[in-house]
Amino acid sequence: xxxxxxxxxxxxxxxxxxxxxxxxxxxxxxxxxxxxxxxxxxxxxxxxxxxxxxxxxxxxxxxxxxxxxxxxxxxxxxxxxxxxxxxxxxxxxxxxxxxxxxxxxxxxxxxxxxxxxxxxxxxxxxxxxxxxxxxxxxxxxxxxxxxxxxxxxxxxxxxxxxxxxxxxxxxxxxxxxxxxxxxxx
Numbered sequence: 031x032x033x034x035x036x037x038x039x040x041x042x043x044x045x046x047x048x049x050x051x052x053x054x055x056x057x058x059x060x061x062x063x064x065x066x067x068x069x070x071x072x073x074x075x076x077x078x079x080x081x082x083x084x085x086x087x088x089x090x091x092x093x094x095x096x097x098x099x100x101x102x103x104x105x106x107x108x109x110x111x112x113x114x115x116x117x118x119x120x121x122x123x124x125x126x127x128x129x130x131x132x133x134x135x136x137x138x139x140x141x142x143x144x145x146x147x148x149x150x151x152x153x154x155x156x157x158x159x160x161x162x163x164x165x166x167x168x169x170x171x172x173x174x175x176x177x178x179x180x181x182x183x184x185x186x187x188x189x190x191x192x193x194x195x196x197x198x199x200x201x202x203x204x205x206x207x208x209x210x211x212x213x214x215x
Contacts, residue, residue: 055127055164059086062094063181071178075102075111075171083127083164086181091160093186098136098165099153100179101144107172109148114141114169114177116152121162135163150177157186 057070063086070084088094098118102111117137124131136154144151165181 054082055085056082057084059084059181061087061089062183062185064184065180065182068181068183069178070181071176072167073176075167075169075175075177077171077173077175079168079170081166081168083166084179084181085127085162085164086183087162088158088160088183090185094158094160094183095155095186096136096158096163096181096183097153097155098179098181099151100141100165100167100177101149101151102141102175102177103144103146103149104172104175105148106174108174109176110172111141111150111169111175111177112172114150114152115139115167116141116154116179117166118154118156119164119166120158121164125162127162127164141169158183 054074056072056074059068059070068086072082074080074082088096096118098116100116102109102114104110115138117139118135120133120135121127122129122131122133135158136156139152139154141150141152143149165179167177169175
């Protein structure tokens with residue numbers, strides 16, 4: 031089991047309820063979103079447990095560097111999101127959203143403090159193949175909670191003579207950069 035599925039299973043074993051107040055798609059960023067068009071936001075996190083998705087697809091390729099980040103700035107304690115986390119998932123072989131064969135490709139990444147006061151944030155990156163994906167955000171929102179984020183992708187060129195070796199190097203570089211950013215946060 032991965033991410034939210036493992037959390038739900040653990041909560042069930044402990045007798046806790048993890049049923050989301052809403053499970054909705056809050057945005058569709060289209061194909062190969064860039065920072066200019068990859069923005070999304072949600073005010074529906076307010077007032078309870080939530081699970082929300084932002085859809086996007088990758089075409090061209092063969093590989094794409096995908097960077098996703100989200101921030102919740104809050105002026106009052108009622109804006110804080112408890113257990114706030116994010117993951118990016120591939121649709122899996124059946125090509126359908128939220129099914130058992132979906133594969134978690136980033137995360138789950140829990141929210142941590144930002145560089146400014148009263149802020150929660152998280153980010154991740156990965157080298158991804160062509161396909162359909164969704165970013166999933168979960169948590170328990172305070173009375174007036176909301177968040178916003180960005181998903182940005184760019185093609186990763188691979189030398190024609192060394193496609194496998196180039197892909198391995200690109201993936202290793204992406205993971206190394208992600209670990210360094212995560213350690214610095």
